[in-house]
Amino acid sequence: MSGRQTIHYSVIVPAYRENGNIRPLVTRIFEALRRLDSPVPADQVEVIIVDDNSRDGSAENVQSLQQEGYNVRIIVRTMERGLSSAVVRGFQEALGDNMLCMDADLQHPPEYVPTMLAALSPSSTFVLGTRYGPGVEMDKDWPVHRRIISAGARILALPLTSASDPMSGFFGIRKESFLKARGLNSQGFKIALDLLIKANIPADAIAEVPFSFGVRSEGESKLTGKVMIKYLEQLAELYWYKYSALLVFFIIIVVVTLLVLARSAMGSLSPESQHKY
Numbered sequence: 001m002s003g004r005q006t007i008h009y010s011v012i013v014p015a016y017r018e019n020g021n022i023r024p025l026v027t028r029i030f031e032a033l034r035r036l037d038s039p040v041p042a043d044q045v046e047v048i049i050v051d052d053n054s055r056d057g058s059a060e061n062v063q064s065l066q067q068e069g070y071n072v073r074i075i076v077r078t079m080e081r082g083l084s085s086a087v088v089r090g091f092q093e094a095l096g097d098n099m100l101c102m103d104a105d106l107q108h109p110p111e112y113v114p115t116m117l118a119a120l121s122p123s124s125t126f127v128l129g130t131r132y133g134p135g136v137e138m139d140k141d142w143p144v145h146r147r148i149i150s151a152g153a154r155i156l157a158l159p160l161t162s163a164s165d166p167m168s169g170f171f172g173i174r175k176e177s178f179l180k181a182r183g184l185n186s187q188g189f190k191i192a193l194d195l196l197i198k199a200n201i202p203a204d205a206i207a208e209v210p211f212s213f214g215v216r217s218e219g220e221s222k223l224t225g226k227v228m229i230k231y232l233e234q235l236a237e238l239y240w241y242k243y244s245a246l247l248v249f250f251i252i253i254v255v256v257t258l259l260v261l262a263r264s265a266m267g268s269l270s271p272e273s274q275h276k277y
């Protein structure tokens with residue numbers, strides 16, 4: 001199953017202490033790809049786990065999956081940490097032109113991988129798994145505080161993108177678009193939002209695939225207060241990135257208008273002009 005075919009699709013999985021989830025994740029992804037109705041052939045797909053030195057048996061687990069013929073590899077980072085930077089590293093190492101990012105903890109259903117990968121094309125350069133589409137239940141098993149945080153985070157991002165769920169960690173991008181993005185913010189959790197803006201993805205190039213966010217059954221969430229503060233910092237940077245030129249233009253217009261008004265006011269107060277009336 002692995003090796004000889006050209007790889008056109010790469011699935012990037014950031015993982016930290018996810019050993020219990022790796023086997024079901026990889027086997028379910030390939031099972032979905034091997035179905036007769038899969039729009040993407042299994043032998044054109046690789047899975048890359050980007051692990052931050054979890055030392056929980058993840059590397060050994062991946063090795064045994066490889067021996068069983070699954071096209072999966074693991075990058076173990078020892079010098080860096082963080083979800084977004086792990087995703088960026090995976091995209092840099094990917095062989096495929098069509099790249100998908102998904103969580104290791106099975107909250108992103110592996111059965112959606114073929115559809116998500118197939119949605120990418122030269123004209124549809126970004127695919128977003130959205131929890132706000134028709135027919136999906138939005139994080140129904142989440143506690144209230146997590147829903148409030150999620151809704152607030154989404155509202156704050158509204159002026160930045162028309163995408164319905166830029167907070168989603170289930171998304172894909174074409175390699176050529178990824179390579180266009182400059183100055184990515186690799187801190188925090190929200191790399192899709194950064195890519196949408198910094199890779200300059202037009203609204204009509206975003207394909208949206210509604211999915212129901214699952215429940216984590218193994219391991220623990222890594223979302224902390226620090227991650228939320230990093231999100232606010234990322235938002236501030238993106239607002240500046242997107243609107244600074246407009247703001248400078250607006251300030252120039254205001255200053256020029258004030259100068260013109262001041263000059264004409266001074267003109268009307270001068271003795272010469274007073275003689276005229």
Ligand SMILES: Nc1nc2c(ncn2[C@@H]2O[C@H](COP(=O)(O)OP(=O)(O)O[C@H]3O[C@H](CO)[C@@H](O)[C@H](O)[C@@H]3O)[C@@H](O)[C@H]2O)c(=O)[nH]1
Binds near residue numbers: 050083103105220
């Ligand atoms: N390599 C690496 N992976 C990490 C790190 N932190 C988290 N991950 C991995 O990133 C994935 C998501 O982390 P969770 O801790 O499970 O996140 P969550 O709270 O469930 O948040 C999810 O929902 C958000 C939407 O509200 C998504 O934005 C986010 O990507 C994630 O899907 C998991 O596979 C986890 O192992 C890290 O420091 N390093």
Ligand SMILES: [Mg+2]
Binds near residue numbers: 103105107216221
């Ligand atoms: Mg999770």
